Amino acid sequence: MDFELTKEQKDIKQAAREFAEGEFDKDLAIKHDKEHSFPRSVWKKACELGFVGIHFPEEFGGQGLGVFENVLVVEEFCRKDSGFGTALALSDFASEIVMRHGSRDQKAKYLPAVSSGAMISAGCFTEPNHGSDITGMDTAAVKEKDGWSINGTKTFITNGTIADFYIVLCQTDQAAKPSYRGQSLIIVPKGASGLDAAEVGDKMGIRMTSTAEVSFSGVKVPLENLVGEEGKGFYHVLEFFDESRAEIASTAVGIAQGAFDRALEYSKQRQQFGQRLADFQATQHKLADMATWIEAARLLTYKAAWNFDQGRIDPKLTSMAKLYAGRTAVLVTDEAVQILGGYGYILENEVERYYRDAKITEIYEGTKEIQKNTIAGALIKKK
Amino acid sequence: MAKVFIVAEHRQGAIRDATYELVTLARELESKFALEPAAVVIGHGVRPFAEVLSRHVNETIMVENEALADFRYETYAAVLRDIIMKETPLVVLCPQSAFGMELFPRLSAETGRPCATDCVQVEMDGPSLVVVRSIYNGKINSRLAFASSGGYLITVRAGSYAPAAEADKAGTIRDYPCPAFGEPFKTEFLGYREAAAGTVDISQAPFLLSIGRGIKDTENIPKAEELAAKLGAVLSCSRPVVDKKWLGKERQVGTSGRTVKPKLYLAMGISGAFQHLAGIKGSGTFIAVNRDPKAPIFRAADYGVVEDMFKIMDALKEQIGT
Amino acid sequence: MEILVCVKKVPDTADAEVILRPDGKGIKEDDLAFGINEWDNYAVEEAIRIKEAHGGRVTVVTIGVSDSEDVLRRCLAMGADDAIMIDGGPFAGSDPYGIARGLRGIAAARAYDLVLAGAQAGDDGFGMVGPVLAGYLGWSHATLVTSVSVEDGKVAVTRELEGGLEERLRLALPAVLTVQTGINEPRYVSIMGIRKVRSKEIPVLDLAKVGLAAGSVGENANVLRRIALSVPPAGKEAEMIKGTPAEIARKILDIVRERGGVG
Numbered sequence: 001m002d003f004e005l006t007k008e009q010k011d012i013k014q015a016a017r018e019f020a021e022g023e024f025d026k027d028l029a030i031k032h033d034k035e036h037s038f039p040r041s042v043w044k045k046a047c048e049l050g051f052v053g054i055h056f057p058e059e060f061g062g063q064g065l066g067v068f069e070n071v072l073v074v075e076e077f078c079r080k081d082s083g084f085g086t087a088l089a090l091s092d093f094a095s096e097i098v099m100r101h102g103s104r105d106q107k108a109k110y111l112p113a114v115s116s117g118a119m120i121s122a123g124c125f126t127e128p129n130h131g132s133d134i135t136g137m138d139t140a141a142v143k144e145k146d147g148w149s150i151n152g153t154k155t156f157i158t159n160g161t162i163a164d165f166y167i168v169l170c171q172t173d174q175a176a177k178p179s180y181r182g183q184s185l186i187i188v189p190k191g192a193s194g195l196d197a198a199e200v201g202d203k204m205g206i207r208m209t210s211t212a213e214v215s216f217s218g219v220k221v222p223l224e225n226l227v228g229e230e231g232k233g234f235y236h237v238l239e240f241f242d243e244s245r246a247e248i249a250s251t252a253v254g255i256a257q258g259a260f261d262r263a264l265e266y267s268k269q270r271q272q273f274g275q276r277l278a279d280f281q282a283t284q285h286k287l288a289d290m291a292t293w294i295e296a297a298r299l300l301t302y303k304a305a306w307n308f309d310q311g312r313i314d315p316k317l318t319s320m321a322k323l324y325a326g327r328t329a330v331l332v333t334d335e336a337v338q339i340l341g342g343y344g345y346i347l348e349n350e351v352e353r354y355y356r357d358a359k360i361t362e363i364y365e366g367t368k369e370i371q372k373n374t375i376a377g378a379l380i381k382k383k
Numbered sequence: 384m385a386k387v388f389i390v391a392e393h394r395q396g397a398i399r400d401a402t403y404e405l406v407t408l409a410r411e412l413e414s415k416f417a418l419e420p421a422a423v424v425i426g427h428g429v430r431p432f433a434e435v436l437s438r439h440v441n442e443t444i445m446v447e448n449e450a451l452a453d454f455r456y457e458t459y460a461a462v463l464r465d466i467i468m469k470e471t472p473l474v475v476l477c478p479q480s481a482f483g484m485e486l487f488p489r490l491s492a493e494t495g496r497p498c499a500t501d502c503v504q505v506e507m508d509g510p511s512l513v514v515v516r517s518i519y520n521g522k523i524n525s526r527l528a529f530a531s532s533g534g535y536l537i538t539v540r541a542g543s544y545a546p547a548a549e550a551d552k553a554g555t556i557r558d559y560p561c562p563a564f565g566e567p568f569k570t571e572f573l574g575y576r577e578a579a580a581g582t583v584d585i586s587q588a589p590f591l592l593s594i595g596r597g598i599k600d601t602e603n604i605p606k607a608e609e610l611a612a613k614l615g616a617v618l619s620c621s622r623p624v625v626d627k628k629w630l631g632k633e634r635q636v637g638t639s640g641r642t643v644k645p646k647l648y649l650a651m652g653i654s655g656a657f658q659h660l661a662g663i664k665g666s667g668t669f670i671a672v673n674r675d676p677k678a679p680i681f682r683a684a685d686y687g688v689v690e691d692m693f694k695i696m697d698a699l700k701e702q703i704g705t
Numbered sequence: 706m707e708i709l710v711c712v713k714k715v716p717d718t719a720d721a722e723v724i725l726r727p728d729g730k731g732i733k734e735d736d737l738a739f740g741i742n743e744w745d746n747y748a749v750e751e752a753i754r755i756k757e758a759h760g761g762r763v764t765v766v767t768i769g770v771s772d773s774e775d776v777l778r779r780c781l782a783m784g785a786d787d788a789i790m791i792d793g794g795p796f797a798g799s800d801p802y803g804i805a806r807g808l809r810g811i812a813a814a815r816a817y818d819l820v821l822a823g824a825q826a827g828d829d830g831f832g833m834v835g836p837v838l839a840g841y842l843g844w845s846h847a848t849l850v851t852s853v854s855v856e857d858g859k860v861a862v863t864r865e866l867e868g869g870l871e872e873r874l875r876l877a878l879p880a881v882l883t884v885q886t887g888i889n890e891p892r893y894v895s896i897m898g899i900r901k902v903r904s905k906e907i908p909v910l911d912l913a914k915v916g917l918a919a920g921s922v923g924e925n926a927n928v929l930r931r932i933a934l935s936v937p938p939a940g941k942e943a944e945m946i947k948g949t950p951a952e953i954a955r956k957i958l959d960i961v962r963e964r965g966g967v968g
């Protein structure tokens with residue numbers, strides 16, 4: 001048992017913090033948030049410094065580090081700014097599927113491009129009729145002699161309108177029983193004929209990211225665009241969730257910490273009834289709760305990431321981390337707004353944005369209910 | 384009687400103001416602790432300076448030599464070493480400036496006399512010297528004594544003592560022989576370089592809106608520019624804003640920037656380091672906005688506001704509109 | 706160019722509340738964020754740029770205890786080649802003379818062409834270590850340096866003077882330069898940089914290794930003796946304007962108008 005970060009991990013955390021402090025400007029954040037735009041220049045700089053794809057193998061443009069190190073970077077980024085942090089954390093979304101299951105050629109083509117800031121990735125699982133339940137997909141890919149032909153619609157796709165390639169979960173065997181045994185993952189490049197993406201519209205939070213409906217109408221891609229094994233797509237996605245949920249949990253921990261920092265500072269300055277807010281026991285108890293939740297969420301998240309890096313898949317643990325961290329982010333940002341009172345409700349004071357950005361962590365990568373299903377499933381089966 | 388020497392600082396044909404602040408300090412040491420003040424003027428063509436100083440102190444030691452025309456620590460330290468050895472002053476004072484910072488620590492290493500830099504207060508405690516230094520961004524004062532009592536080298540922060548008014552003493556000027564230098568020199572003076580003249584002259588502005596590191600990012604500069612325009616103020620800043628290249632050097636207020644004398648100085652997000660404050664000594668009304676209630680700038684300002692500068696900036700913009 | 710850069714870890718006190726310890730001998734450090742002294746960061750960047758342009762090696766050194774090691778690794782990750790830690794234990798409470806004596810051991814023992822340091826440190830602001838070190842070594846020096854260009858066996862530098870004026874000097878090598886902020890734009894630390902230095906050993910040198918006898922540095926050997934710390938006396942305090950931002954703005958505008966500003 002050792003709760004100490006290694007020197008290298010501490011350095012990484014510090015470097016991520018310095019970068020975020022230098023680059024994540026509040027007004028730029030507000031501008032991107034209002035305009036619903038992706039922070040392209042900041043993302044490029046983060047890539048050049050090796051923050052994006054830190055967990056990719058060195059051979060493929062990464063830094064050869066683990067999900068744990070990725071989690072440390074993402075947490076620091078989101079702590080400094082929930083919007084920039086989330087947008088940068090998701091810029092390589094689902095690339096891990098290529099990293100874990102892709103062919104050499106696929107890895108060589110996509111991973112260095114993603115880590116160097118030349119490409120943005122997207123993972124397309126959710127469909128209008130299949131959200132929490134992705135055991136059957138309406139998007140179908142038919143194997144023809146010269147390639148796959150894909151038809152269907154995916155929705156809520158992060159990076160949908162800005163991605164350079166899409167990793168699409170398709171039904172490739174309509175007859176498979178159960179249906180998820182007939183699913184496969186296929187890469188569709190940007191610009192493919194029949195591919196279309198449109199933003200889903202204004203959203204509550206994480207407004208620096210694109211969220212789009214992506215439709216495939218007779219999209220043709222070569223056979224070698226299949227990622228991993230045919231018929232194993234569903235399993236590959238579940239395995240991916242095991243690491244991506246740790247990453248989403250770390251966005252939640254960072255968002256919570258960032259909101260907490262601001263609330264703590266404010267409570268030491270604001271005077272009411274002749275004393276600082278921090279001198280009211282009611283505020284003190286709030287702060288104590290918030291700090292305790294954050295610490296617990298962080299420990300769960302670190303353990304989940306560490307466990308994955310040990311080569312172990314433990315969906316129960318990653319679900320616990322994401323469930324608890326997501327809850328923490330929502331509760332803590334809520335209390336942070338509360339501590340700032342009316343000022344907390346105003347855009348200018350940031351915690352409002354943290355509050356809006358927190359909620360998604362209880363929805364995507366599996367809603368909190370789905371996380372509980374996973375946890376409960378593991379508990380009961382093991383009995 | 385123990386002596387206190389003032390090393391006069393001059394550049395480009397003029398005695399620098401800080402020298403007169405040292406005169407005040409030396410006088411104070413004279414009246415309170417019976418030290419005898421004297422001035423030391425080193426350079427080439429410095430008789431006029433010696434004459435000025437001889438109106439302030441009983442004795443002015445003048446070292447006149449062509450090799451001393453431009454200041455270099457190498458030659459000046461050699462001269463001072465010689466003077467210190469022969470004249471054995473108890474205290475030697477110099478401004479904490481580019482001149483003093485270059486010269487005194489080096490002189491200390493070469494003579495073995497202890498040096499305390501950047502002092503804001505200097506006094507005697509019995510036979511020993513005690514100084515106060517302002518540290519941790521002006522938030523803490525540190526009182527220092529010295530392990531030895533054989534003589535001290537002290538540099539004094541600008542603004543710590545009021546400059547001495549004109550005086551009319553009939554002090555003597557003593558021509559002091561320039562010691563031989565151990566050539567070849569290791570340093571060579573090549574010349575001065577004036578900072579590129581910018582488009583604005585903040586030193587002439589009657590109203591300055593001045594921003595510091597609190598502005599946080601280059602992205603926020605337009606906000607400050609807009610407010611300045613609305614207020615009818617000229618925008619100026621502290622040094623970090625220039626270091627980060629958010630504004631041009633011509634807008635920097637302070638010892639290494641410009642000295643300004645506006646009727647009104649509105650500072651936002653500036654902590655109040657002495658190098659900054661030294662640049663606004665002659666200003667009229669001084670308002671400071673800083674979210675840290677303990678920021679030293681509140682000890683210099685006439686009016687203080689403890690608030691987020693961005694809130695005040697926005698509120699000002701709105702209020703001007705109405 | 707063999708370059709030694711002296712760095713120090715300091716608390717950030719500009720934006721923080723500084724509280725005296727009850728014994729009055731120091732400040733409470735628990736809540737303060739520590740990092741590389743701002744001036745030193747510029748010095749490290751400048752050294753790396755000189756190396757990149759002219760070749761050679763950059764070594765960073767600090768006198769510190771083990772928790773300063775991260776500052777050294779940070780410099781390595783920026784691009785310094787070697788780092789040395791001088792065990793700070795015996796130096797606890799040292800004045801600038803003690804520090805300069807510790808550094809002399811390193812600078813003298815190896816054939817450095819240049820020693821760079823910050824013009825001052827953000828905590829105690831003596832600005833003495835560089836020029837005192839140069840004095841001990843008998844090397845040339847320049848303080849408050851705002852540009853460096855390397856010539857054959859010499860360096861040309863500009864020094865910052867007052868009022869926007871600079872002076873240009875040429876110094877014989879070896880030399881000690883103390884760097885002023887704004888001389889360059891320090892780079893961010895990259896993950897590649899961190900990885901490159903991950904297995905780099907940072908030797909810790911004890912007093913004997915820097916040629917000093919026990920008891921020759923540290924608080925008891927100080928020339929400058931700290932008697933007490935105190936919170937500066939209130940003196941003149943500004944008249945505080947209170948209220949909502951709108952109220953404050955109105956009052957500020959009243960003062961502005963009184964002084965003849967804004968119509």
Ligand SMILES: Cc1cc2nc3c(=O)[nH]c(=O)nc-3n(C[C@H](O)[C@H](O)[C@H](O)COP(=O)(O)OP(=O)(O)OC[C@H]3O[C@@H](n4cnc5c(N)ncnc54)[C@H](O)[C@@H]3O)c2cc1C
Nearest residue numbers: 123124125126131132156157158211363364365366367369
């Ligand atoms: C901003 C944003 C970005 C996204 N990015 C991506 C992306 O990049 N790629 C991608 O594929 N998807 C993405 N999604 C989709 C996201 O993963 C889904 O929204 C999520 O999985 C839930 O699906 P749904 O919205 O269809 O809700 P539903 O599945 O319809 O769920 C509605 C409610 O019912 C509950 N519920 C459903 N089933 C159960 C059950 N068995 N037991 C208990 N409760 C249940 C849910 O928890 C939820 O509360 C994104 C969504 C958003 C909003």
Ligand SMILES: Cc1cc2nc3c(=O)[nH]c(=O)nc-3n(C[C@H](O)[C@H](O)[C@H](O)COP(=O)(O)OP(=O)(O)OC[C@H]3O[C@@H](n4cnc5c(N)ncnc54)[C@H](O)[C@@H]3O)c2cc1C
Nearest residue numbers: 595596597621622637638639640652653654659674691692
């Ligand atoms: C030789 C030498 C010469 C120098 N010459 C000069 C010079 O000419 N001019 C000069 O200015 N400096 C000069 N300096 C630097 C000087 O020592 C200080 O480092 C500098 O003045 C600090 O600038 P600052 O007050 O803007 O920044 P800081 O000291 O970092 O202070 C920033 C302040 O902003 C406040 N703040 C932060 N955010 C907000 C917010 N949102 N709302 C309200 N307040 C906020 C903080 O509380 C803090 O007090 C010189 C230094 C040296 C060594």
